[in-house]
Amino acid sequence: xxxxxxxxxxxxxxxxxxxxxxxxxxxxxxxxxxxxxxxxxxxxxxxxxxxxxxxxxxxxxxxxxxxxxxxxxxxxxxxxxxxxxxxxxxxxxxxxxxxxxxxxxxxxxxxxxxxxxxxxxxxxxxxxxxxxxxxxxxxxxxxxxxxxxxxxxxxxxxxxxxxxxxxxxxxxxxxxxxxxxxxxxxxxxxxxxxxxxxxxxxxxxx
Amino acid sequence: xxxxxxxxxxxxxxxxxxxxxxxxxxxxxxxxxxxxxxxxxxxxxxxxxxxxxxxxxxxxxxxxxxxxxxxxxxxxxxxxxxxxxxxxxxxxxxxxxxxxxxxxxxxxxxxxxxxxxxxxxxxxxxxxxxxxxxxxxxxxxxxxxxxxxxxxxxxxxxxxxxxxxxxxxxxxxxxxxxxxxxxxxxxxxxxxxxxxxxxxxxxxxx
Numbered sequence: 455x456x457x458x459x460x461x462x463x464x465x466x467x468x469x470x471x472x473x474x475x476x477x478x479x480x481x482x483x484x485x486x487x488x489x490x491x492x493x494x495x496x497x498x499x500x501x502x503x504x505x506x507x508x509x510x511x512x513x514x515x516x517x518x519x520x521x522x523x524x525x526x527x528x529x530x531x532x533x534x535x536x537x538x539x540x541x542x543x544x545x546x547x548x549x550x551x552x553x554x555x556x557x558x559x560x561x562x563x564x565x566x567x568x569x570x571x572x573x574x575x576x577x578x579x580x581x582x583x584x585x586x587x588x589x590x591x592x593x594x595x596x597x598x599x600x601x602x603x604x605x606x607x608x609x610x611x612x613x614x615x616x617x618x619x620x621x622x623x624x625x626x627x628x629x630x631x632x633x634x635x636x637x638x639x640x641x642x643x644x645x646x647x648x649x650x651x652x653x654x655x656x657x658x659x660x
Numbered sequence: 661x662x663x664x665x666x667x668x669x670x671x672x673x674x675x676x677x678x679x680x681x682x683x684x685x686x687x688x689x690x691x692x693x694x695x696x697x698x699x700x701x702x703x704x705x706x707x708x709x710x711x712x713x714x715x716x717x718x719x720x721x722x723x724x725x726x727x728x729x730x731x732x733x734x735x736x737x738x739x740x741x742x743x744x745x746x747x748x749x750x751x752x753x754x755x756x757x758x759x760x761x762x763x764x765x766x767x768x769x770x771x772x773x774x775x776x777x778x779x780x781x782x783x784x785x786x787x788x789x790x791x792x793x794x795x796x797x798x799x800x801x802x803x804x805x806x807x808x809x810x811x812x813x814x815x816x817x818x819x820x821x822x823x824x825x826x827x828x829x830x831x832x833x834x835x836x837x838x839x840x841x842x843x844x845x846x847x848x849x850x851x852x853x854x855x856x857x858x859x860x861x862x863x864x865x866x
Contacts, residue, residue: 483773484736486729513718517726517736523692524727530690532719567689 457491458607458630459644468637472610480607481514481579492629493521496577496605498650499627503602505575507531509568509594511561511586518607519577526575531567533590535559546596550589553582561589563597570598581606581628584615591624603627611645663697664813664836665850674843678818686813687720687785698835699727702783702811704856705833709808711781713737715774715800717767717792724813725783732781737773739796741765752802756795759788767795769803776804787812787834790821797830809833817851 455463467475479485508530510519516532523530535552536559545562552559568574574594581587587604594601601624609616609628619626631645661669673681685691714736716725722738729736741758742765751768758765774780780800787793793810800807807830815822815834825832837851 477770478772482737482740482770484726484729484738486726486733486736489726490730513722513738513740516719516722517738520690520692520695520723520726521730523690524696524730527692530692530723531688532690532723534688534719564683564688566684 455644456495456629456647456649458488458495461485461488462608462630463642466642468635468640468642470637472612472635474608474610474632474635474642476608484517489518489521492518492607493525495629495650496522496575496627497525500575500603500605500625503575503625504573505602507568507572507574507599508577509533509563509574509590510577511535511590514580515578518579522575522577522605529567531563533561533563533593535561546593548589548592548596550585551583552585561586561593563593565597568594568597568599572597572599573602574599575602576604577606578604579607581609581615581619581626582613584613584618587615587619605629608632661850662701662835662853662855664694664701667691667694668814668836669848672848674841674846674848676843678816678841679843680814680816680838680841680848682814690723695723695727698724698813699731701835701856702728702781702833703731706781706809706811706831709781709831710779711808713774713778713780713805714783715739715769715780715796716783717741717796721784724785728781728783728811735773737769739767739769739799741767752799754795754798754802756791758791767792767799769799771803774800774803774805778803778805779808780805781808782810783812784810785813787815787821787825787832788819790819790824793821793825811835814838 465478508519508523511533519530544565547562549558550561576590603625606628609631611631611633633643633645635642671684714725714729717739725736750771753768755764782796809831812834815837817837817839839849839851841848
């Protein structure tokens with residue numbers, strides 16, 4: 455079991471309706487040690503690919519993406535959401551259905567911040583049906599850039615996002631993949647993943 | 661002139677209506693080097709105070725707050741915004757007027773993430789009239805915690821937020837304070853601040 459799976463078992467709470475509440479360390483309060491470990495884990499898993507930009511979506515992807523950008527020393531862009539696109543003149547705009555808010559949101563990035571020379575690592579906290587992730591991919595493609603990889607903290611393996619993205623040929627790495635979870639027993643099962651080599655990397659900022 | 665003032669002169673754009681656009685490095689695309697320097701500058705300016713939690717507000721405060729939390733090795737909490745408070749049962753809730761969206765937003769933090777033992781450093785990207793900052797202070801006070809300090813990247817010195825917070829006795833540190841700006845000439849003047857000693861701190865993550 456990896457550090458994030460252990461953290462989920464320790465601090466995650468399963469709610470009725472297939473909801474995993476991890477706001478004590480991931481998307482309301484941010485545990486910096488776990489977030490740093492995620493940044494290192496993404497760097498390790500994507501060590502064979504070239505990355506010159508990190509793309510995420512507001513709000514809870516920003517913390518992880520910032521530490522990944524810090525580690526890669528490349529700019530971090532966060533796509534913004536709005537109910538309506540006031541002006542599409544200087545923006546790449548896509549749409550994503552939000553299950554939380556039960557509506558389609560416009561998702562956009564200003565044109566200067568994505569370009570054809572970009573090799574983009576997409577980072578997000580959750581992957582469920584892949585709505586937000588496909589919107590981010592669409593924005594990168596509109597700019598002519600390349601999606602170098604997709605790094606997700608927690609993938610809900612019972613939902614279609616992960617299998618769709620893998621079938622589409624994207625290099626997707628999810629640190630924890632939930633195979634099943636039960637709110638009555640609070641039991642979570644994770645998909646088996648290859649274990650990383652043990653090392654003693656010092657994770658503090660120098 | 662400090663690193664942030666130089667960055668603003670190089671990459672900021674003044675728009676009509678007293679708007680400073682810094683989305684190329686601060687609140688849409690994030691320049692990690694500038695953000696890291698801000699984190700170190702806050703740590704330097706607040707070196708005499710004890711901090712065990714960082715508090716910011718979604719979305720654009722999160723990147724700076726994450727690197728500050730990383731440096732202090734303490735949890736980062738970001739307050740959430742919503743038009744309506746669905747349930748106030750387990751949340752501290754305050755209100756802030758958003759000039760961007762021309763409406764009052766509820767601003768909230770779940771109760772477990774702020775407490776009476778917290779010595780909170782509030783971090784945000786902008787300070788103008790102080791609406792968001794006062795809402796964050798209110799949330800800390802509701803929890804019984806202490807506002808140890810307030811660190812702002814860019815203070816609009818022509819607006820009332822900074823002078824109000826200083827008059828209220830808060831320890832406020834703004835890395836760049838705009839004294840005046842003119843969209844026709846694109847000239848920005850900063851308020852003089854004491855210069856930090858020159859040092860060669862290595863800013864990369866170890």
